[in-house]
Amino acid sequence: MKQSEYLKILNLVKISLKEYSDWGENEIYKYLVADTKASKSILQATKQKTFSTEILYSKEELGKLREEINSCKKCPLGESRLNAVFGVGSPSADLIFVGEGPGYDEDHKGEPFIGKAGHLLTKIIEAMGQTRETVYIANIVKCHPMIDPSNSEKRANDRPPTPEEMSVCRNYLDMQLEIIKPKIIVTLGASSTKGLLNNKEPISQIRGLVKEYKGIKLMPTYHPAALLRNPNLKKFVWEDMKKVMHFLDTREI
Numbered sequence: 001m002k003q004s005e006y007l008k009i010l011n012l013v014k015i016s017l018k019e020y021s022d023w024g025e026n027e028i029y030k031y032l033v034a035d036t037k038a039s040k041s042i043l044q045a046t047k048q049k050t051f052s053t054e055i056l057y058s059k060e061e062l063g064k065l066r067e068e069i070n071s072c073k074k075c076p077l078g079e080s081r082l083n084a085v086f087g088v089g090s091p092s093a094d095l096i097f098v099g100e101g102p103g104y105d106e107d108h109k110g111e112p113f114i115g116k117a118g119h120l121l122t123k124i125i126e127a128m129g130q131t132r133e134t135v136y137i138a139n140i141v142k143c144h145p146m147i148d149p150s151n152s153e154k155r156a157n158d159r160p161p162t163p164e165e166m167s168v169c170r171n172y173l174d175m176q177l178e179i180i181k182p183k184i185i186v187t188l189g190a191s192s193t194k195g196l197l198n199n200k201e202p203i204s205q206i207r208g209l210v211k212e213y214k215g216i217k218l219m220p221t222y223h224p225a226a227l228l229r230n231p232n233l234k235k236f237v238w239e240d241m242k243k244v245m246h247f248l249d250t251r252e253i
């Protein structure tokens with residue numbers, strides 16, 4: 001190979017490493033190189049599914065549910081929200097991420113995980129060889145839980161949803177799961193994990209363990225906001241995501 005070709009390849013490698021540098025995990029780079037085949041097969045499978053009538057049907061059903069949620073007032077969060085945040089992604093995703101609830105940015109735009117934590121979640125998804133379009137992203141409650149519900153313009157006004165709010169809203173997530181039929185759920189953080197599993201142990205103990213919700217495999221892991229506060233937790237999330245990738249590829253976990 002000519003030296004100029006070597007340099008070209010080296011440059012490409014540098015660019016892709018830079019893309020994932022926010023993660024700061026060498027292991028990810030190794031994994032990406034070793035397992036581009038696995039990532040490719042995930043993308044291929046997603047592409048093949050794109051045109052089936054089943055997907056058109058799921059799209060329509062999700063659309064109807066989205067409209068219902070937009071006018072929902074079944075719990076007090078419906079009174080203070082600006083926008084209900086339904087979910088984004090593929091109507092036939094094999095992998096669904098479930099967060100805690102919309103924050104300021106999500107409440108203003110009506111889309112989940114678009115703030116700082118959302119940016120990191122997007123990086124995690126991309127490091128897994130997927131995109132926000134090939135997976136599905138939702139929350140355990142669809143409206144912004146605020147410390148001061150009288151002021152939706154206030155920053156740092158987020159709080160976790162209460163068990164009551166989660167149990168009222170969970171019905172909507174259940175319907176999303178019925179329509180999308182994912183093969184695996186990743187719960188992000190203690191709230192959504194508790195909301196689905198009703199577990200007693202802290203997230204530090206339950207993360208990485210394979211659980212089930214309504215017959216669907218479930219992997220609890222840390223919330224990306226926790227990774228922003230404590231980057232040492234990133235390696236654990238990556239361990240958990242490797243298990244998820246292996247499951248998606250082999251259906252074994």
Ligand code: SF4
Nearest residue numbers: 072075078142143169
């Ligand atoms: Fe309805 Fe859920 Fe919003 Fe409560 S959080 S108002 S149950 S959509």
Ligand code: URA
Nearest residue numbers: 099100101102112113
């Ligand atoms: N945090 C969450 O749990 N969900 C979002 O949609 C945004 C931030």
